[in-house]
Amino acid sequence: MxxxxxxxxxxxxxxxxxxxxxxxxxxxxxxxxxxxxxxxxxxxxxxxxxxxxxxxxxxxxxxxxxxxxxxxxxxxxxxxxxxxxxxxxxxxxxxxxxxxxxxxxxxxxxxxxxxxxxxxxxxxxxxxxxxxxxxxxxxxxxxxxxxxxxxxxxxxxxxxxxxxxxxxxxxxxxxxxxxxxxxxxxxxxRASKVAYIISSARCEEALSRAVLHDLDRGLTKIAGTGGYTDDLRVILMIVLAASEARRLKLLVQSIDPQAFMIVCDADDVAGEGFPEHPVIRRSRKRRQLTV
Incomplete structure (x- = not known):
């Protein structure tokens, strides 16, 4: 097919x-x-x-x-x-x-x-x-x-x-x-998006679980400091397909309506959860056959 x-x-x-x-x-x-x-x-x-x-x-x-x-x-x-x-x-x-x-x-x-x-x-x-x-x-x-x-x-x-x-x-x-x-x-x-979410401490864990289990996407936690308050905050970085961006926004708003979120275009995303480029795939197969 x-x-x-x-x-x-x-x-x-x-x-x-x-x-x-x-x-x-x-x-x-x-x-x-x-x-x-x-x-x-x-x-x-x-x-x-x-x-x-x-x-x-x-x-x-x-x-x-x-x-x-x-x-x-x-x-x-x-x-x-x-x-x-x-x-x-x-x-x-x-x-x-x-x-x-x-x-x-x-x-x-x-x-x-x-x-x-x-x-x-x-x-x-x-x-x-x-x-x-x-x-x-x-x-x-x-x-x-x-x-x-x-x-x-x-x-x-x-x-x-x-x-x-x-x-x-x-x-x-x-x-x-x-x-x-x-x-x-x-x-x-290959349209993908990268989202940065800054939420309150009480909603951070709930957001992480929702992204991991409901959206079935991985995330990275980045340490950050508020410029005005100097409070330590956690920034959630999620890379996802462009078609999933709206679902992520709705998910975040349902858990923390006050969360600050930035969604940007991401080109040439590679790794777990994203399609492997055919050139890389063929190269890997050739190496496996050689071994």
Whole structure:
């Protein structure tokens, strides 16, 4: 079931990226990086459908990567590499939603970022520049982020030369929108909160028991001193899922309505009670097999 959900997310994400390309980026000549932007440039130069160079480039890069990196490590990459050009080709005749390049850059970037976010939530990728970055990292030791940034920059600059400098500026807007929406989708997956609660001494134990047993979350007690009274106080720190924050607030208010509570966003939470990152999990399994 988990594998089915994983590949459904990859399919949904690549479909969204394909729609963003055919609805916004392609008709308005906005090459905002990636293989899709490269395919748009090549298609304009050769006067062919962008899906053709996207197919050829994606499959060629996938084949080279399989040869050097191995088939097992690229099983999920193969899904994205095949589905993206397939969806671009299947939706190539769908009419664009706007001919305003600014709107196309913004909405195309947001839709592309949302699609990529879904793919990355499934721990997959769409191939292309991601696989090239893996190869450059293996051969030359170049960081993945640096390699992808350099390639995206080259595509944007090429768009400025081939189309117009103005199109390159629109492409930069698209890149920014893509990064923001992608980060938002990924953040929703691992959204966690950290709460700090300062309660009265008589309610401290009751709050601790409620968090431990009713909310089923661990907590840490931090010694603190009141700035005005100089009284010793205990600060309860609880890390929990974002969906549990409202329940915690109601729980605290029911026990100590006068309690002072701060709830903040917490990114990249790891440890007992939270999902283990797949990269860490695979690394741990490899170590166990070695032993």
């Amino acid at each position: 988990l594998q089915i959900r994983r590949y459904l997310l990859i399919a949904a994400g690549t479909f969204a990226v394909a729609l963003a390309f055919n609805w916004f980026a392609g008709p308005n000549h906005i090459a905002a990086g990636g293989m899709s932007g490269t395919a748009l440039l090549i298609g304009s130069l050769l006067h062919i459908e962008p899906s053709v160079p996207l197919w050829i480039g994606s499959l060629l890069i996938l084949a080279v990567s399989v040869y050097f990196l191995g088939l097992r490590s690229l099983a999920v990459s193969a899904a994205g590499s095949v589905l993206l050009p397939l969806f671009v080709y299947a939706t190539r005749h769908w009419p664009p939603l706007t001919d305003n390049p600014l709107l196309a850059a913004i909405y195309g970037g947001l839709m592309t970022g949302a699609g990529l976010g879904l793919v990355f939530r499934a721990h997959g990728n769409t191939g292309g520049f991601t696989l090239i970055a893996q190869l450059l990292h293996r051969w030359l030791g170049v960081k993945h982020s640096q390699a992808i940034m350099a390639m995206d920059s080259a595509v944007v600059l090429s768009a400025g030369l081939l189309f117009s400098p103005e199109q390159a500026l629109y492409a930069l807007i698209g890149v920014f929108a893509t990064r923001k929406s992608m980060d938002l989708v990924l953040k929703l997956q």
